[in-house]
Amino acid sequence: MIVVVCLNPALDITHHVTKVDWTGVNRPAAVYARPGGKGTNVARALHSFGLDVILLGLAGGATGGAVEAGLRQLGVPAAFTPAAGETRRTFTVVDGEGRAALFNEPGPEVSAAEFARFLLAYGKAMAGAAAVVLSGSLPRGLPSTAYAELIAVAADAGVPAVLDTSGDALRAGVAAGPAIVKPNLDELRALSEQALSGRSLSAADGGIAWAAVAAAASGLRTAGARAVVVSLGPAGLLAVTGDGCWHARPAAAVRGNATGAGDAVTAALAHGLVLGRSWEDQLRHAVALGTASVAAPVAGEFSRADYAGGLAAVAVRQEAC
């Protein structure tokens, strides 16, 4: 079983409004409400592969209930620890030309007692776990070491962890020795500023400064992560591991909705970890799934045909490191 953690889930509400009046009354042509949050997207992707997955986290209030009901409807197994604060909503208005305005509520503050209760449920779930995925920002109220605690509990049970977060939570999490961390370029930059001592991760032509990115990723390995996979948007993935370094890239840039593409990559990495895939295979699947996710209109969804069809087109090259 793969345990996916989403400590700050959301109800993602989307209104499609053909022509938006930003100073008046609008009647949306279509309204969607779906369970959201990065961990939720990861769990949905893993579930769609037929994998045994469970989503753990904290949920509260009517919005928490709506998230749980939505997951039941999707058939994604979830067991949230009850919390006093109301689960957050995100609200997106999409107009007839595809422009989107997003409004992200901050989400509730989580108490130490609530996190302790979650930790007990999480600890029990480790018994049957093949891997754990820790995904998304930490809710307010938790120390930046929360993911580090969860990685340590997993390690004690012999369960490898995949971590996808940012800032201090990523820094503290890296130190706890996760199997894989998956920062994007911005997250890597924010974490590596000191180590880079002024070097930029972007080249003079606006492209990617490969050597600097590899050096920053190596820095996270030195800090504790066993492997670092940097997601570079349309430029693919750069992996720095104990077995070597690879660059995997899609055949061509895909137009679409990049929201959730990183979560698809994280899901594929966890899947590869459980299957014991080679890094080359693992990265090929991760790029293909991320690309298929961009092509699908809804975050956390993808077409199996796009995914399977895209695999052969991914170019994976080992790099010196």
Add this chain to the structure above:
Amino acid sequence: MIVVVCLNPALDITHHVTKVDWTGVNRPAAVYARPGGKGTNVARALHSFGLDVILLGLAGGATGGAVEAGLRQLGVPAAFTPAAGETRRTFTVVDGEGRAALFNEPGPEVSAAEFARFLLAYGKAMAGAAAVVLSGSLPRGLPSTAYAELIAVAADAGVPAVLDTSGDALRAGVAAGPAIVKPNLDELRALSEQALSGRSLSAADGGIAWAAVAAAASGLRTAGARAVVVSLGPAGLLAVTGDGCWHARPAAAVRGNATGAGDAVTAALAHGLVLGRSWEDQLRHAVALGTASVAAPVAGEFSRADYAGGLAAVAVRQEAC
């Protein structure tokens, strides 16, 4: 007890965003979620007077649960009939300069069986009712005669009805003989087009064509309503009743949030009906409460000091009719 009916309640979600990026990601500085819908505003106002009130309607899904929880928190007694469809949300983004964009979900379709179940609960509530208020648009799926049915059931129990709706639901409701209907100028215009045969309700200078408004209101009396109170925004109220006609106006225009002012007027009319106030008194209270509601930032709320202080300043004049 006053029975207030809200067949299409809502959860009103408001995001305050200092500077809105209409094509990007926003993090609201403040988030509010409150029970909404016109009937809900009326019930809140009546409850704040210490009156024995009960809010009846249909509610479903997690959003329906959130509306019920919000009413409990406000202490407003409510007994919603469960419905399969998810209760609607309204979403308002207010920027730092007070500009507001509203997104109103259509709300669920109500089945005949659900309305029949509601009708049973409504019928039982008539036993102890002094008046009933029917407020807001009808949910999808119901015939335009739904309010007319409710007015007939109330009449059979000797309970007078106050009706605040529009279009075909108003037309059919008027025919059922409510004690008071409260159209605004737009609603009166839409209903009276034929009867007016080209006469406008607006004067050449953009003001109100008093004689035409009085004639249109008289038309609704002829069609069945026992009294017609037309709300005219800052120009106050025009009442056409079996006892005579009156015009009541506030001392001065008030700046603020006009949303919910009509609901405050409806609440005051129901209150006056139960107390047996003279029309003059009733209209004075209705204008003062409507004005106090405009001055308050949240629909359905008002300051008691504004209300009490404004009473003496309302000018009520009997008109020929």
